[in-house]
Amino acid sequence: MLGKTGWIRFFLGLCVILLISCSSVDSRLVQEVIKVDDPFASENERDFTGLVITYFALPHGESTLIRLPYPKAKTILIDTGSEEDWPVLQERLLERHVTRLDYVVLTNDQPEHAGGYPFLAEKLVIDKLIVPKLIEPVIRHAVSLKPDQKRLDVTDNQVLELDDEVSIRALSPNEPLFLSPQNNSLVFQLRHLELNFLFTSGINEKAEERLLERHANELKSVVLKVGDQGSNQASSQPFLTQVDPQVAIIQTGKTREEMKDNQTEVLERLGESWAETYLTSQDGSITILSNGKDYRVLKQQ
DSSP, X not given: OOOHHHHHHHHHHHHHHHHHHHHHHHHHHHHHHOOBOOGGGOSSGGGBOSEEEEEOOOXXXXXXXXXXXXXXXXXXXXXXXXXXXXXXXXXXXXXXXXXXXXXXXXXXXXHHHHTTHHHHHHHSEEEEEEEEGGGHXXXXXXXXXXXXXXXXXXXXTOEEEOSSSEEEEEXXXXXXXXXXXXXXXXXXXXEETTEEEEEOTTOOHHHHHHHHHHXXXXXXXXXXXXXXXXXXXXXXXXXHHHHOOSEEEEOOSOOTTTSOHHHHHHHHHHHHTTOEEEEHHHHOEEEEEEOSSOEEEEEEO
């Protein structure tokens, strides 16, 4: 039997244990909710308050997830990869606990860009779909849009204000001049305060020439999503000179060794442009953390 003094000591010891335990739990909770706005002070996207852009590594097509800055943190998916890519894309979205999307942007009707949309629309809630007005009927037919799906058809030079810091400006297409379907793709610049990110979908040199004619002084961007999965039909030297990217990202399932000789010319041109170039086939998904002034590149194998 414990005497009075023993019981007092017992209860004091129990209180100490409980206090230490609570302190440990509180410490862990604090660590979990701490957010930072400096991209160089963050090791991953979960604790970062700014803009997050993740260029997914898919076997065949292209898809990019954008999370806008806190507190709104809206989500935008640029393209959906191919039909064959869907299991991988679904896994990548689930890893980030994405079950609904504020916006889905379909840049064209090609299988590598829109093939996964029917699966996405079946599994996730999509608030609004953004497509280029010029080829909206073609996209609508290709992906069998639901009649009640909210849609925004954008035109050349149209600006979409996504939040107080981030906007999208459509740069192409402006008129149906191209026989090549991918040249009528939606090309846009994502602007986050002082930083620009250029998305070129599947366009090749013909569409680049038109962009140089109409938007030469507006193309400069710190990050370029390289057109047509690094095809030699795109990324001409005049276009790269005008964009002047610090980072170039090629979304492709082919490694450097698997790329054909004509595709290696694109890598050489990007190197001559002093762009730090990433291939998702080798570097995995590429994530950009941006606070509107500074940015950081993270490789996610």
